[in-house]
Amino acid sequence: MSNLFLINVLLAFAWCAVTGSFSILNLMFGFVVSSGALWLTREQHQTNKYFKRVWLVLGLIGLFLKELVLSVFRVAWLVVRPRQSYRPSFVSFPLTVDRPHEITLLANLITLTPGTLSVDISDDAATLYIHCIDVEDPDKLREDIAQGFERKIMEALR
Amino acid sequence: MINYITGALLIIGALFNLIAAIGLLRFPDVFTRMHAASKAGTLGSGLMLVAIALHAGELSISSKALAAVVFFLITAPVSAHLLARAAYVAGVEPWKGTVLDQLKGHYTDKEGHLSADDETSD
Amino acid sequence: MSESDFFDLSIIIAFWLMIAASLLTFARLVLGPTLPDRVLSLDMLMTLAIGFIAIFTLLTGVYAYLDMAIALGLVGFLATIAFARFILNQASCPEIIDETKDYKQTAKDAGSSE
Incomplete structure (x- = not known):
């Protein structure tokens, strides 16, 4: 490749x-x-992955830009709405990806997406701690990240 | 035509920056403020640089402006993450309305070493 | 309204919005109450400065200012990282991190010594 x-x-x-x-x-x-x-x-060539990967990486970039714009509108709504009520929380997220560059990419993507901010990672690089500005169900949030960004990253980089 | 687009991008970018600043003033603690600054602020100034890239109409300048945008998109989450971590380790207390803190008690010392999470299910 | 009129007007509007944003950020810088809050607003001021440079580049048409924006982004990023390291190193001295804690502490100390 x-x-x-x-x-x-x-x-x-x-x-x-x-x-x-x-x-x-x-x-x-x-x-x-x-x-x-x-x-x-x-x-x-031995592998056809190179061209597939181009599309997957482009798809990841597209997803990232979409989520970034959505996230800004969500934060903007939280800022300007008259009634101030949030449910901020620190949520732990068990990582499936284990290579350093994949974890870095995932953490950065999480920070720039709706209402989430990666705070820290455990020493054995197995758990990511995320701060959420307004969360109803932590399990649903974990599910969203695992099915969205994490899966896309695994598809694009492996 | 291009003038309309760049003008609109400038105003939208400035609006996002204003929203980020209002959020910085209105949100209750440093972690929630970080959300406003790291997202709305980055996209606000990023859109202004995109406006330059469109307005210049010259590849060398446009590529420079777009490189700057990519650079901000890469650095903003890194600095936000470092600052949030430093704030938490230094003992800045989260807002009292924080409903769930799964990070609590996982720091083994003041250097910021973090033990693994055993009970993610609850 | 012609195209260039709209463009000039949008530059002026953007300038005013950015000035309002800087004033609000500056208010947070003064109010604090903790050191990370202030570092965050310094970071935000850096982002705003890049926005100002972008508007100024479009106003004057001198694209060399763009280099300044990139350099400022680099230096501001490094400054934020340095501040984060500093906060981490000062974790054992809460009076540097949080001013409000300091006041309570000194008040308590004064109360106990009397």
């Missing part, structure tokens, strides 16, 4: 060398062209 990415970058540089222009735009265009070339020869 990382080999294919390396080949892709090398082909992009080759494109720049052939066309004689090393501008960013040309480099990006070369990257697109060479990934197209790799896609055409996909039968010859």
